[in-house]
Amino acid sequence: MSTDPTPASAKPLADGEIRLPAAVLWDMDGTIVDTEPLWINGEYELAAQHDAVWTEEDALTLVGSDLREAAVYIKRRIGSDMEPDEIVDWLGGRVAAGLREKQDWRPGAVELITALREAGVPQALVTMSYAYIAEPVVDALGFDAVVTGDSVTHGKPHPEPYLKAARLLGVEAADCVAIEDSRTGAASANAAGCHVVAVPHAVNVPEAPRRTIVTSLTHLSVADLARLADRGPE
Template identity: 75%
Template structure:
């Protein structure tokens, strides 16, 4: 990413596990579904799905638990639980809101890029405000495909190569890297491997926009 500016053209944020700690909500719902169907559901099953397109995850769940629910039914069940919980309370990940406010003050456009559906993300969008929002029900190909991040950059009128994406999962990081973004990976529920055009940090707490810019190589010719 070559730019004389210390800031990217835009910042693209994942939601689940990056902005808000929703992973326990999804996992609790998966365990409930398995229990209702008399099936075994493991931690490995849950971690395998972190960051995935919801229908892809639901098809995996159906294979594991059986029963008469369609993948769409499974998405509705899980998504409804998470949406209700988010309307009641948002548990922000450390440092995320502070960075959003700093980028906003600097005039850097920001987008939400999440595989959660629009009705699930609505409380977060209402609380934080974004110049663009891409949700799992607004794309044809979900993460790890690059489409979500390419669409977000297009909506903001910038090139994905000029954006920083902030992600917590290997699936999301792969999506953003495939689109051409520099990725700041903040692993939460699952590990994210090192890769080109990617910096892995333990937390956003205490980091500033300048810190992220330096990690992405901005402000240097």
């Protein structure tokens, strides 16, 4: 039995057929797995150790951010003597331990990842969590490419993470759909040229060109993503 190596996104379309995305690029924290409580609880714990006040506004400000930039913010807010990289290691270690113990999947995420794999659509994980934090999720789900916060020079909202993911998959970012839960991540993916499906979780995501906001991934199908990818520039 022969296998056609031509990507689905590059094949000629029959009448009425919708082109599949060249790839789907997934954020992790808050999109695939609910790690935000792990991060936020760690932030409160670290602030308490410094006898400092940490607020919900502080926590939500950092959702989706580059970890080192978040650590610089935390260091300033709580008056810590720890270096930013030490803060990242302290928080990241707690989140990684929590993820190894249990993965709290977001509704519909695993099912959509499975459906996309069965449809032959390449998928990448694009997360600002470092590789050792993302490892339990990568091991559980498998991806065709993985971009983590410690593998890029510029984190979200810079476009570099999504551009790198597209490059690793050998596709154009403009032909991809990115799935995000934060305004920071959505801005990164849009800046790279992706059509973004935003499924807000901890924070609101504003409307923008080439961005579709949904309340849940539960009823989102491969065909739905194909229709979005087939729209072209808006």
